[in-house]
Amino acid sequence: VAAAMAAERALAMVTCTAPVNIAVIKYWGKRDTDLILPINSSLSVTLHQDQLKTTTTAAASRDFTEDRLWLNGKEADVGHPRVQACLREVRRLARKRRGGSEDTATLSLSYKIHVASENNFPTAAGLASSAAGYACLVSALARLYGVEDELSEVARRGSGSACRSMLGGFVQWQRGERPDGTDSLALQVAPEMHWPELRVLVLVVSGEKKPVGSTAGMQTSVETSPLLKHRAEVVVPERLAQMMRHIRERDFEAFGQLAMRDSNQFHATCLDTFPPIFYLTDLSRHIIALAHRYNAHHGHTKVPAGLPGCHSTVALPQVPMSPPIPPQVAYTFDAGPNAVIFALADTVAEFVEVVRRSFPPATNGDQFVRGLPVGSAVLSQELVAAVVTEPVPGAVQYILHTQPGPGPQLVDDPSQHLLGADGLPWSRV
Amino acid sequence: VAAAMAAERALAMVTCTAPVNIAVIKYWGKRDTDLILPINSSLSVTLHQDQLKTTTTAAASRDFTEDRLWLNGKEADVGHPRVQACLREVRRLARKRRGGSEDTATLSLSYKIHVASENNFPTAAGLASSAAGYACLVSALARLYGVEDELSEVARRGSGSACRSMLGGFVQWQRGERPDGTDSLALQVAPEMHWPELRVLVLVVSGEKKPVGSTAGMQTSVETSPLLKHRAEVVVPERLAQMMRHIRERDFEAFGQLAMRDSNQFHATCLDTFPPIFYLTDLSRHIIALAHRYNAHHGHTKVPAGLPGCHSTVALPQVPMSPPIPPQVAYTFDAGPNAVIFALADTVAEFVEVVRRSFPPATNGDQFVRGLPVGSAVLSQELVAAVVTEPVPGAVQYILHTQPGPGPQLVDDPSQHLLGADGLPWSRV
Numbered sequence: 001v002a003a004a005m006a007a008e009r010a011l012a013m014v015t016c017t018a019p020v021n022i023a024v025i026k027y028w029g030k031r032d033t034d035l036i037l038p039i040n041s042s043l044s045v046t047l048h049q050d051q052l053k054t055t056t057t058a059a060a061s062r063d064f065t066e067d068r069l070w071l072n073g074k075e076a077d078v079g080h081p082r083v084q085a086c087l088r089e090v091r092r093l094a095r096k097r098r099g100g101s102e103d104t105a106t107l108s109l110s111y112k113i114h115v116a117s118e119n120n121f122p123t124a125a126g127l128a129s130s131a132a133g134y135a136c137l138v139s140a141l142a143r144l145y146g147v148e149d150e151l152s153e154v155a156r157r158g159s160g161s162a163c164r165s166m167l168g169g170f171v172q173w174q175r176g177e178r179p180d181g182t183d184s185l186a187l188q189v190a191p192e193m194h195w196p197e198l199r200v201l202v203l204v205v206s207g208e209k210k211p212v213g214s215t216a217g218m219q220t221s222v223e224t225s226p227l228l229k230h231r232a233e234v235v236v237p238e239r240l241a242q243m244m245r246h247i248r249e250r251d252f253e254a255f256g257q258l259a260m261r262d263s264n265q266f267h268a269t270c271l272d273t274f275p276p277i278f279y280l281t282d283l284s285r286h287i288i289a290l291a292h293r294y295n296a297h298h299g300h301t302k303v304p305a306g307l308p309g310c311h312s313t314v315a316l317p318q319v320p321m322s323p324p325i326p327p328q329v330a331y332t333f334d335a336g337p338n339a340v341i342f343a344l345a346d347t348v349a350e351f352v353e354v355v356r357r358s359f360p361p362a363t364n365g366d367q368f369v370r371g372l373p374v375g376s377a378v379l380s381q382e383l384v385a386a387v388v389t390e391p392v393p394g395a396v397q398y399i400l401h402t403q404p405g406p407g408p409q410l411v412d413d414p415s416q417h418l419l420g421a422d423g424l425p426w427s428r429v
Numbered sequence: 430v431a432a433a434m435a436a437e438r439a440l441a442m443v444t445c446t447a448p449v450n451i452a453v454i455k456y457w458g459k460r461d462t463d464l465i466l467p468i469n470s471s472l473s474v475t476l477h478q479d480q481l482k483t484t485t486t487a488a489a490s491r492d493f494t495e496d497r498l499w500l501n502g503k504e505a506d507v508g509h510p511r512v513q514a515c516l517r518e519v520r521r522l523a524r525k526r527r528g529g530s531e532d533t534a535t536l537s538l539s540y541k542i543h544v545a546s547e548n549n550f551p552t553a554a555g556l557a558s559s560a561a562g563y564a565c566l567v568s569a570l571a572r573l574y575g576v577e578d579e580l581s582e583v584a585r586r587g588s589g590s591a592c593r594s595m596l597g598g599f600v601q602w603q604r605g606e607r608p609d610g611t612d613s614l615a616l617q618v619a620p621e622m623h624w625p626e627l628r629v630l631v632l633v634v635s636g637e638k639k640p641v642g643s644t645a646g647m648q649t650s651v652e653t654s655p656l657l658k659h660r661a662e663v664v665v666p667e668r669l670a671q672m673m674r675h676i677r678e679r680d681f682e683a684f685g686q687l688a689m690r691d692s693n694q695f696h697a698t699c700l701d702t703f704p705p706i707f708y709l710t711d712l713s714r715h716i717i718a719l720a721h722r723y724n725a726h727h728g729h730t731k732v733p734a735g736l737p738g739c740h741s742t743v744a745l746p747q748v749p750m751s752p753p754i755p756p757q758v759a760y761t762f763d764a765g766p767n768a769v770i771f772a773l774a775d776t777v778a779e780f781v782e783v784v785r786r787s788f789p790p791a792t793n794g795d796q797f798v799r800g801l802p803v804g805s806a807v808l809s810q811e812l813v814a815a816v817v818t819e820p821v822p823g824a825v826q827y828i829l830h831t832q833p834g835p836g837p838q839l840v841d842d843p844s845q846h847l848l849g850a851d852g853l854p855w856s857r858v
Contacts, residue, residue: 224690227697230659257703261653264705268656268697271709274686275721276693280700282711292704 018136026266048405054132057418058140064112094145116418134158135165139408152186168406256330362394447565455695477834487569493541523574545847563587564594568837581615597835685759791823
């Protein structure tokens with residue numbers, strides 16, 4: 001009897017962490033806005049949680065009188081339809097698992113829940129915080145209720161790209177065919193250790209301002225852009241197969257070039273939307289041009305072939321026009337202002353120095369590079385002359401150096417819970 | 430004998446003017462780079478020469494020892510392949526016309542020529558000066574040699590869009606099917622007086638700097654952009670038929686919306702090019718957002734329907750997201766930084782005032798509006814509050830107010846020749 005009473009827990013609490021992911025084949029547009037089913041498959045790299053993560057504590061108690069939610073320490077609307085969809089789906093899976101019978105040894109599904117969630121990076125800074133957030137919410141709730149099913153389908157109901165944050169390494173979100181979305185799932189293309197040399201640099205150009213969410217924008221694109229339709233139907237299926245091959249073969253040049261092309265095409269479909277949607281700014285283009293100049297310089301020094309003239313417009317930095325050059329670095333931009341750069345480990349120190357010279361830190365600059373250590377590099381005069389043109393001081397706030405990482409993790413240490421024994425966030429003194 | 434000697438002219442001189450044109454269904458990409466055959470048909474509005482024109486004098490003389498060319502008073506390379514192509518084609522047509530026999534009453538085709546050409550607007554300021562320039566060259570040469578054939582095919586050899594400047598009003602450049610280009614011609618969709626209320630505002634944002642030509646860019650697009658291929662094959666044929674109908678019906682709302690969409694799609698295909706090509710700047714997007722806010726405001730005041738929220742990114746002006754609103758003004762951007770705005774006459778005064786308030790002139794501003802007269806307008810407080818957000822002083826140099834106009838003209842007044850009796854440009858004291 002004592003054991004049964006103890007098992008009928010009064011308070012259960014679980015803490016999980018979940019990663020951010022960066023798409024290299026982009027997701028833009030839903031075929032079902034309620035179930036969050038995409039018009040095309042997408043593919044992403046899960047970033048390491050040592051640098052970027054969401055932490056979420058979920059608690060259930062018979063003493064809680066209502067569901068409550070705190071985001072980064074502030075209470076938020078727990079009634080948000082997407083939060084409710086995740087909660088409903090996890091509970092449905094728990095009920096199914098229990099075969100309909102309420103087992104006293106498991107947590108009661110009728111208890112109210114408290115959830116607290118925190119990012120270790122600026123929220124909504126264009127760093128796909130909703131993906132990590134919903135992946136973390138679903139992971140914590142599933143652990144709380146003892147659900148071990150395929151959970152990417154549930155995370156997808158919170159935010160499309162959240163399903164990709166349910167796995168580590170290289171992840172495909174399969175479009176699926178079924179109208180009920182049961183085949184629109186995340187699949188791991190390769191685990192995080194598959195490509196140990198791959199590095200990711202996040203160039204944070206705005207950590208303060210809040211970009212507007214992509215939900216409204218992508219539906220307008222679906223409704224108005226003929227190019228998006230073609231992209232989803234014809235271009236992406238080909239590119240997805242190519243990208244999976246490049247990742248399996250660890251072919252950085254092919255991977256990088258396709259990532260850049262796909263980022264550009266995503267932004268092209270935003271521009272083809274009516275009214276048009278712009279995420280790239282003049283600064284984004286400075287970074288794009290810098291990457292192309294850097295690649296051109298290295299292509300130049302390695303391949304003794306003439307580079308044809310340059311092509312650019314009045315006010316914008318020059319993008320070298322040439323046959324595609326094997327890239328050393330590859331950029332990708334999501335629906336926000338930050339740039340994400342892929343590179344191999346042996347390129348990082350030099351490219352970081354190029355970025356530092358191109359966007360000299362406004363203040364002392366000792367926090368300019370964060371995350372994984374970056375070695376020092378001396379730039380050749382030729383490199384500086386060819387690549388570092390027209391520096392823009394202060395334009396890049398800082399660089400975050402990271403790498404591919406694993407999927408959501410359970411936090412065993414109870415001292416890491418974001419909620420106290422009273423089920424409320426720790427007071428921050 | 431005296432008559433025959435007089436007819437065997439020692440010096441012949443002709444002066445013509447030719448117009449600029451602005452595409453509303455854009456041309457981007459050649460299927461034959463030598464013959465300048467496009468991958469899709471395009472459609473443009475010929476602008477009035479009272480505001481924007483090229484003037485060209487062509488002279489031939491038995492005393493000239495070499496072909497020579499002056500552009501805006503400076504001698505230029507007459508051996509440029511495209512200049513030579515135009516010269517060769519006009520002479521070929523002249524020879525064909527004369528049936529192979531050299532008639533002493535006509536100008537000898539063996540005489541060397543002198544050509545002088547001038548724009549009444551800043552060269553290469555993104556105002557399609559090459560289109561007006563080659564149209565004018567071909568018109569003057571054709572007059573000089575007495576050729577009256579279909580000349581758009583010849584002008585096309587100078588610059589693709591030049592063929593559209595060979596006609597007034599609304600002009601289609603038909604893609605054509607034949608490999609020899611004989612069916613890739615300009616056709617008048619409607620004459621300039623067909624739509625007397627239509628006005629054109631050129632917002633000159635850079636009259637000084639020289640944008641790079643589009644030739645290299647468009648070929649890279651043809652080679653690398655899957656979206657451009659789809660646009661040329663599928664989207665443009667539909668849009669061309671729609672645009673011709675909108676013009677015939679003088680349906681400004683449909684015309685304007687399609688012009689905006691097609692401009693955006695052209696720039697989208699530039700972005701889908703690899704490496705990407707950018708013509709739109711942050712300032713272009715300010716202007717685009719301004720036009721959408723202006724249209725939304727008027728759609729709002731006329732149609733009592735709720736406007737859903739706004740969608741934008743961090744640093745960029747907001748573009749209202751809403752079902753397409755009947756536009757009052759429509760923007761289009763070519764491969765340069767200037768914006769071209771279409772509006773009906775009764776909208777011009779108010780919109781010009783909106784532009785003046787949004788981009789307050791840096792200096793005294795008395796030359797801010799040029800071209801056709803613009804009435805004064807008082808803006809309502811509601812309009813200012815809704816539309817004039819975050820002014821950018823000095824960003825727009827000036828506004829040129831013009832309208833559709835006729836094709837190339839012969840200048841009868843000999844005092845207007847750009848060359849003196851000695852066949853050299855007038856010395857400018």
